[in-house]
Amino acid sequence: MTTKTLIFGHRGYPFKFPENSLKGFQYAINHGIDGLEFDVHLTKDNIPVIMHDEKINRTTDGKGLINSYTLQELQQFHMRDGETIPTLKDLLSLAAGKPVHLNLEFKTNKIHYPKIEQIVLDLVKQYDLVYPVIYSSFNLDSLKVAYRIDPSQQYCLLSDHVIKDAKALIIKEHLAGLHLSHYQPLANVDERIWTVDDPTDQKKLLADHVAGIITDNFEQAVRVQHNAVAM
Template sequence: MTNETLIFGHRGYPAKFPENSLNGFQYAIDHHADGLEFDVHLTKDNVPVIMHDEKINRTTNGHGRIHDYTYEQLQAFHLSNGETVPKLKDLLSLAANQPIYLNLEFKTNKIHYPNIERIVLDMVHQYHLVYPVIYSSFSLQTLKDAYKVSPNEQYCLLANHPLLHPRELMIDAHLAGLHLNHYQPLRNIKERIWTIDDPSTERKLLADHVAGIITDNFELANDVKKSVLV
């Protein structure tokens, strides 16, 4: 629970733009999303890029695993709006000096990219961001490895099942919060809940002051938030 519930655009603004596209991210920044949630993989030449899946099949006109292409080779493929797969540094450039929270997911639950933690953290530290980045992953080991690289960060575990001993887990792994696809009423633990697009559910979560709502339609969620605050 927290004082204010922040609204995060899940993969940018997929209700209006291709997911994890720079156009979607820019729109969300310009139209006052509290935060952006997005996913990071590494290319064959260790360039951090933004995409949800480990393969490009679903969201581009190409096929295959991201890690089998160099970044230059990846530029041959396009999202449905004609954009190429964005680099992490492209989004960091958009977000620099802007009042926007970033929730960066290390996408390592299917493929573990060697040294992704240091590569990503070193890159993020090169940019002037208004708020500290929130790092998340389904891989507890990734979060522990990231903590070894840079301990003064916010690391949050993603989970799609109820957690039996969340406090002990958080202490053991130096976690700052939990990102769940269900709501567990936990006192004094920052919970961000995904992916919530139903206004009635959003109202309940806002009433309980969860730390964040991660949604495909941040503008709708913002309207719900305003109505609750009136």
């Protein structure tokens, strides 16, 4: 069980930088963030890239599904700060050797990319990360596939509703914890709560000793945590 609540940057640091951008990830790492949460899809040529949506429309100057483009074709599109869509390799290179926890979400609840779990797990093993990656997904099937490939990793189910019989589910599906949009009082379960930007809510979760708070504004959350400790 986690003792100190870790603060995770939701899609990096979208309060200051484009979401899921290398600039946001780099700033957060440089400023001592506990962890980074981010989303992974596959391109047409099976390269893992980091973006929340299945389409590039909302966060770049392009249009269409990520998996309708090769990585090279994707590089012609840019985020609002001119940065191209980062690959998982890019972020792993930034994080290697740094004391930062990575929460990698398999974004497979709408499109279950063939072999994404194998491709991602194989890639992550090539990097010297300080902490084991925390893998999460709304798609339980994705976590089951990943567990069959490598049962030694941490797999956490994402959910935006109350999970009934949570302990039984965790045991049955070999889960390391739950990533929820709300707090459920579950003893001895690692809960990471998303996306918590209100300081009052953050204080409550810190008092509940959740494993992690996932937030768009990690610097604010860190200040709240410091003030709570000082009291």
